[in-house]
Structures are given as structure tokens and as C-alpha cells.
Amino acid sequence: MTAPTRAAPRRTEPVLAGLAVVAFGALAATTGGNLLEPGTLRAVFAYLAVPIVIGLAQMVTLAVGQLNLSVGVVTGLCAMASAGLMVDGRWSPWVAVPAALALGAGVGLGNGLLVVATRINGFVVTLATMSIISGVRYGIHGTGTYENYAPGLVAAGRAGVLGVPTVFLAAVAVAGAVALYFAHTVSGRLLLASGGNPLAARLSGISNDRSVVVAHTLSGLLAGVAGVLVLALSGSVNASIGDDLLLPSFAAPIIGGVALTGGAVAVPGTCLAAFVVRLVDVARAQYDINPRWIDLVVGAVVLGAVLLSQNREPR
Amino acid sequence: MTSTRTGTRPVDPSTAPGRARRATGPPRWADPRIGLLLVVLVLGAVFAALRPSFLDVDLTLVPMQADIAVFVVVGLAQLAVLALGHMNLAVGRMAAVSAFTAGLVHDRLHAPLLVGLLVALAVGALVGALAGGIITATGVNSFVVTLALDFGLLGLVAILYDRFAGGVAFATRPAGMDVLRSDTLNDYCAGPVCGPPVPLVVPVVAVVVVLVAVFFRCGRVGREMLMTGSNRTAAVMSGIPVGRRTVQAHALSGLLAGLAGFLLAVADGAFSASIGEQFLLPSFLAPVLGGTLLAGGAVSVLGTVLGATLTAVIGKGLNLLEVPVDRLQVFVGVVLLVALSLDRVRHVVAARREVRS
Numbered sequence: 181m182t183a184p185t186r187a188a189p190r191r192t193e194p195v196l197a198g199l200a201v202v203a204f205g206a207l208a209a210t211t212g213g214n215l216l217e218p219g220t221l222r223a224v225f226a227y228l229a230v231p232i233v234i235g236l237a238q239m240v241t242l243a244v245g246q247l248n249l250s251v252g253v254v255t256g257l258c259a260m261a262s263a264g265l266m267v268d269g270r271w272s273p274w275v276a277v278p279a280a281l282a283l284g285a286g287v288g289l290g291n292g293l294l295v296v297a298t299r300i301n302g303f304v305v306t307l308a309t310m311s312i313i314s315g316v317r318y319g320i321h322g323t324g325t326y327e328n329y330a331p332g333l334v335a336a337g338r339a340g341v342l343g344v345p346t347v348f349l350a351a352v353a354v355a356g357a358v359a360l361y362f363a364h365t366v367s368g369r370l371l372l373a374s375g376g377n378p379l380a381a382r383l384s385g386i387s388n389d390r391s392v393v394v395a396h397t398l399s400g401l402l403a404g405v406a407g408v409l410v411l412a413l414s415g416s417v418n419a420s421i422g423d424d425l426l427l428p429s430f431a432a433p434i435i436g437g438v439a440l441t442g443g444a445v446a447v448p449g450t451c452l453a454a455f456v457v458r459l460v461d462v463a464r465a466q467y468d469i470n471p472r473w474i475d476l477v478v479g480a481v482v483l484g485a486v487l488l489s490q491n492r493e494p495r
Numbered sequence: 496m497t498s499t500r501t502g503t504r505p506v507d508p509s510t511a512p513g514r515a516r517r518a519t520g521p522p523r524w525a526d527p528r529i530g531l532l533l534v535v536l537v538l539g540a541v542f543a544a545l546r547p548s549f550l551d552v553d554l555t556l557v558p559m560q561a562d563i564a565v566f567v568v569v570g571l572a573q574l575a576v577l578a579l580g581h582m583n584l585a586v587g588r589m590a591a592v593s594a595f596t597a598g599l600v601h602d603r604l605h606a607p608l609l610v611g612l613l614v615a616l617a618v619g620a621l622v623g624a625l626a627g628g629i630i631t632a633t634g635v636n637s638f639v640v641t642l643a644l645d646f647g648l649l650g651l652v653a654i655l656y657d658r659f660a661g662g663v664a665f666a667t668r669p670a671g672m673d674v675l676r677s678d679t680l681n682d683y684c685a686g687p688v689c690g691p692p693v694p695l696v697v698p699v700v701a702v703v704v705v706l707v708a709v710f711f712r713c714g715r716v717g718r719e720m721l722m723t724g725s726n727r728t729a730a731v732m733s734g735i736p737v738g739r740r741t742v743q744a745h746a747l748s749g750l751l752a753g754l755a756g757f758l759l760a761v762a763d764g765a766f767s768a769s770i771g772e773q774f775l776l777p778s779f780l781a782p783v784l785g786g787t788l789l790a791g792g793a794v795s796v797l798g799t800v801l802g803a804t805l806t807a808v809i810g811k812g813l814n815l816l817e818v819p820v821d822r823l824q825v826f827v828g829v830v831l832l833v834a835l836s837l838d839r840v841r842h843v844v845a846a847r848r849e850v851r852s
Contacts, residue, residue: 476650
């Protein structure tokens with residue numbers, strides 16, 4: 181395919197950072213300081229955690245030139261399964277939370293193995309598994325809601341350190357780990373090599389198949405993390421969780437400057453883009469705008485970001 | 496994204512003639528359509544044995560034909576771009592936009608049903624051509640462009656319904672829509688002879704199927720689309736206007752998506768914002784089950800019809816067996832995965848045959 185755009189993220193991130201600051205300032209000024217109230221500010225960042233992690237989950241598969249349509253439903257599945265284990269199985273959160281992460285990673289591993297075994301486009305494979313997982317997700321507890329699964333976990337999720345929500349800190353920690361993984365570990369570099377130029381990677385003795393499996397497993401694991409964050413954040417979960425996460429999962433990395441052809445990641449860009457999208461959502465709430473405008477605006481911005489990144493690329 | 500297919504294996508010259516041959520006359524052993532027909536018949540017999548109401552004309556067979564009609568058109572909408580090796584992830588939303596305009600021209604201008612249909616087709620084709628134009632102009636992967644378009648249209652459709660219909664559906668509907676929905680050919684008699692219990696939409700869809708099949712088999716433009724999908728470089732070298740064919744294939748996809756949206760609106764009895772929400776998975780299921788290659792260059796219109804039929808038979812049968820919806824989703828996903836694996840097996844076997852001969 182085309183050459184990786186390594187230059188793109190470097191130019192995108194300062195622009196996004198500037199945009200985020202300007203948008204935040206404008207929003208704070210026009211809402212008469214309402215945005216700067218401690219409660220509002222905490223909500224802005226608490227609900228930023230899941231978009232960041234879900235964007236990273238998508239970014240990991242984009243890094244090897246794949247897609248994962250099932251991130252949203254895996255998030256819902258992990259949240260529901262974990263809550264089910266805690267409520268119906270009376271498991272301790274100390275066991276149920278790692279179980280959710282393992283489930284996410286396992287589902288991702290299954291996706292990766294299917295992509296490698298069938299040699300079919302990852303998009304179509306994850307479309308099929310998305311349908312399967314969505315069915316399983318509803319199979320756990322029907323349309324019912326789980327509540328009071330782990331008071332300690334929810335209390336921890338709603339608490340904060342120096343006013344900063346713990347879920348947001350957790351998301352930032354995850355983002356830092358992902359950034360380190362891609363920048364400094366052999367496994368992460370191998371993923372980028374496979375994504376950047378599969379033929380060159382293969383000639384260098386890298387197994388592209390292994391990279392695809394690893395990327396999908398990591399993507400599933402991060403979706404599991406997002407599921408745990410949902411558990412900690414909301415206090416009650418039902419099977420519809422994850423239905424509205426597909427667009428955010430693509431919006432954050434694409435706007436953040438991640439090359440869709442693979443081979444380059446942009447962790448700060450993805451986080452900043454998630455923040456900008458979150459600000460759009462906050463603006464909607466503050467100005468009482470039809471929520472559907474968000475989809476339209478974000479969709480248009482994603483399309484614009486794709487076109488821009490393509491123009492930058494020497495063809 | 497065909498990188499997994501071509502990226503891991505260097506350019507495989509043996510597949511190109513194999514695809515071309517399958518497009519004209521497939522070898523019997525590789526024809527998925529015969530297997531598909533057998534599976535449909537066996538499954539039909541099993542469901543009929545388990546639930547005699549499966550063969551009930553009014554309860555099952557007539558609604559199932561209407562379902563198949565919609566699924567077939569949805570599958571053909573995807574097939575039009577699969578011919579290029581592209582994808583259209585916005586099929587559902589293109590259908591929704593088309594259905595919205597059909598509802599709007601009736602609601603505001605009191606246009607009759609047929610005018611609504613023509614407007615829906617035109618809008619679908621325009622949106623499709625827009626997608627194709629962006630893909631051609633920028634060289635971005637088709638799935639990314641159509642995915643982003645899908646997100647944009649998702650919001651747009653909801654806003655449009657909110658603004659112009661004051662909710663999620665138009666309250667009015669054109670005259671003739673109910674007739675088209677509920678009547679079968681059985682209701683029209685010439686003297687003592689009445690037609691078979693076939694919904695009125697089925698003959699319409701049958702004509703569309705034949706047109707699409709002729710387009711890809713005999714039409715110059717259709718053949719050139721297939722050649723573009725089979726080997727883009729060779730197509731460019733042969734003087735085929737690859738860019739124009741890409742736009743046209745996406746326009747055709749949008750047009751068929753618009754038709755599917757209209758047909759679903761007829762089946763539902765309302766132009767509503769939820770039209771097209773469930774189109775994405777079936778749109779891939781029908782062509783892929785029928786043997787259309789995801790890599791492009793070969794399509795099977797008859798296979799798409801059979802694939803859609805199988806989807807509808809499974810859906811209706813499991814529905815009668817009172818399988819819950821969530822488990823139905825699991826089955827549909829598994830069927831798609833199995834079909835994809837078979838597609839891969841066929842591909843490998845075809846390549847081996849080609850090398851040996």
C-alpha cells in the first residue's frame with residue numbers, strides 16, 4: 181500500500197493542542213464560567229476516560245493496518261460479564277476485574293486468529309464477530325440492568341486525586357503505557373514495522389501474522405479496560421453499553437493523525453482528539469443542542485481529517 | 496483493505512485468470528451456488544418438519560418473500576462495489592437518506608409513490624457518486640471514506656427527520672404504499688385464474704436482479720468495472736477509465752441502496768429514521784455467501800439471491816423456533832464467518848488448480 185505518514189502526527193498534535201485550548205477557553209467564557217465549576221470540570225474529565233481508552237483500542241489495530249469494529253461491543257461484553265460475575269457469581273472485584281480484562285484480551289485474540297487463519301479483511305471478520313459478541317452480550321442478562329455490583333469499585337471510580345477523577349488518571353496511565361509500548365518495546369516496534377511495510381517487515385524476518393494477532397489481542401485488552409472504566413464510572417450497567425462507542429473509537433485516532441494505512445501511531449494526538457470530541461459534546465450539553473449534531477459534526481471532521489492527511493502524503 | 500490478502504503473499508499471477516474464468520463459467524466443484532441451494536432446501540425441510548407453520552403461506556412464506564426482496568437489493572448494493580474490490584459501509588445510511596427524501600417529497604409536495612421512488616433512487620445514486628468521487632480524487636481506502644460518510648449521514652438523517660418530520664418518521668404516506676405492502680399477485684384475478692401468492696415487490700426486484708446480472712455479464716461498463724477490480728493496473732493499461740468506473744460503481748451501489756431503503760419503507764409501512772440500521776451485515780452476507788470475492792473482479796448475482804434467501808430462511812426459521820433475537824445475531828455472525836472461511840478455501844483450491852493445470 182502507500183508509504184506510512186510518519187510526519188503527519190507531528191504536525192497534527194500541536195494543532196490539536198491549540199484547538200483544544202482555544203475551544204476550552206471559548207467554552208468557558210461563553211458559558212459564563214459554568215465550565216470551570218469543580219463539579220462540571222470533574223464530569224468533563226471523568227467522561228473523557230472511556231473515549232481515550234476506546235480510541236487507543238482502535239489505534240492499536242490501525243497501527244498494523246487493520247480495523248476492529250468490535251471494540252464497542254467487547255467493552256459492553258466485558259462490563260456485563262464482570263458485573264454478572266460480581267452480582268450472580270458473588271465474585272470479588274479483585275477477581276472479576278482481571279477476569280474482564282482477560283475476557284477482552286481473549287476475544288481480541290480470537291479476532292486476530294480468525295483474521296490470520298481466513299486471510300480475510302479484518303473489517304469483515306470483526307463485523308461478523310461484532311454480531312456474535314453483541315448477541316452474547318445480551319445473552320448474559322437480557323435487557324436487565326446490574327446494580328450494586330461492587331460499591332468499592334464505584335466509590336474508587338467516583339473519587340479523585342486532588343480533584344482529578346481517578347478514572348481519568350487511569351486512562352492517562354493506560355495511554356502512557358501504550359505510548360511506551362510503541363516507542364520502546366521490541367513487540368511494539370514490530371507491530372509498527374508490519375503496519376508500515378508488510379513486505380519489508382517480512383523480508384526482515386518479522387511475522388506479520390503474529391503482529392496482527394498481537395494487535396487484535398491488545399485491542400481487545402484495551403476494550404476490556406474501557407469496560408472496567410464503565411463499571412467504575414456508572415454504578416449500573418446494561419447490555420446496551422458499547423453501542424455508541426464505534427464512532428468515538430474511530431474519531432479519536434483518525435482526527436489525532438494516526439495513519440490509516442498502518443505503521444504510525446499518535447498516542448497524544450489520539451488523547452487530544454478524544455478531548456476535542458468531548459468538548460463538542462460538552463458544548464452540546466451547555467447550549468442544549470440536538471445530540472445528533474455531534475454525529476454529523478464528528479463524521480464530517482473525520483472525513484475532513486482523512487482527506488487532509490491524504491493530501492499531506494506524497495503520492 | 497486488501498493488504499492482508501496481497502500483502503502476505505506476493506502478487507499471485509495465477510489468481511487473476513482464475514477469477515476471470517469464474518466470472519464467466521465457474522467450474523462445478525467451486526460453485527458455491529449449488530451448495531447454497533442445497534443448504535436452503537435442507538434447512539427449509541428441517542424447519543418445516545419442526546414447525547409446520549413454516550410452510551404457512553400467509554404467515555410465513557409471503558412475509559419471507561418480502562424480506563428476501565429487501566435483502567437481495569441490499570446485497571446487490573454491496574455487490575456493485577465489491578466488483579471493484581471496494582466496500583460500501585454506508586449502504587444503510589444511503590438507504591436512510593433516500594427513504595427520507597422519498598418521504599419528504601410526498602409529505603411536502605404530495606408527490607405520488609412512483610415520483611418518490613425516482614427521487615429516492617436519484618438521491619442514493621448521488622450520495623454513492625459522492626463517495627466514489629472522494630475515493631477517486633484522494634485515493635483513500637473505500638472503507639474509510641464510506642465509514643466517515645456513514646457517521647456523517649447518521650447524524651444528518653436524524654436531524655433531517657427531526658426538522659422535517661417532527662420526530663423519527665413521516666406521519667403521512669403516499670397512496671399505493673399499503674397496497675404494495677399487503678397485496679400479493681393472488682389478489683389480482685383474471686376471471687377464475689388468480690396469481691400466485693407472491694408479494695407485489697418481488698417481480699420488481701426480479702427485474703432489478705436480471706438488470707444487474709445483464710449489466711455485469713454483457714454490459715461494457717459492468718465488464719470494465721470487473722476488470723478494474725480484478726487488476727487495476729492492467730485495466731489502466733487497457734485504456735479503461737478506471738476513475739469514472741469507480742464513481743459509477745459507487746453510484747450504482749447508492750442507487751440500489753436507495754431502492755432497498757424504499758422497499759423497506761414499503762415493508763414497514765412508514766418512512767422512518769431507523770431504515771437501514773440493520774443493513775450492513777446482511778449486505779456482506781448475501782454476496783459473500785453466494786461466492787462474490789471480497790478482493791474484487793468476480794461477482795455472482797444469482798449467488799447473492801441465494802445468499803439472501805438463506806439469510807431469510809435462517810432468520811424466519813429460528814424466529815418460528817422462538818430463538819431469542821440475541822442468539823439470532825450470534826447465528827448470523829457465525830454463518831458469515833463460515834462463509835468467509837469457505838471463500839478462502841475456494842480461493843486456495845482455485846489457485847492450486849490453476850498452478851497444476
